[in-house]
Amino acid sequence: MAVINRILIQVDDCKGCGLCIDACPVNVLDFADELNAMGYRPSHYKGEGCTGCGTCFYTCPEPRAITVVRNIEGLEDGYCPHCKNTVKLLSGFRDSEEKICIECLKPINS
Numbered sequence: 001m002a003v004i005n006r007i008l009i010q011v012d013d014c015k016g017c018g019l020c021i022d023a024c025p026v027n028v029l030d031f032a033d034e035l036n037a038m039g040y041r042p043s044h045y046k047g048e049g050c051t052g053c054g055t056c057f058y059t060c061p062e063p064r065a066i067t068v069v070r071n072i073e074g075l076e077d078g079y080c081p082h083c084k085n086t087v088k089l090l091s092g093f094r095d096s097e098e099k100i101c102i103e104c105l106k107p108i109n110s
Helices: 019-023 055-059
Strands: 006-009 029-031 043-045 066-069 076-080 085-091 099-101
Touching: 006 043, 019 029, 019 055, 055 066, 076 099
Parallel strands: none
Antiparallel strands: 006 066, 029 043, 076 085, 085 099
């Protein structure tokens, strides 16, 4: 099975500078069509092709705006009450019990 990587972008933390888009060696980022809460066009992951290199993460000047998840198939499955679907769950950053939905990026209480 191929390893599937994914880029998660915290839309409201992105200032739309485009540095990650320019830096991506495999061209899997673009500007989103809609504006975020701050009025910027944030970066958007096109949906496939991420190699997990982390160049976007290291290029981004905004802390917490970009997370690179390597091998999403290895993540735990769970139900997201926000998305109302079974999704892959990412471990939380501050609390080891907290999980985050990789679709909507909202915390899920275990």
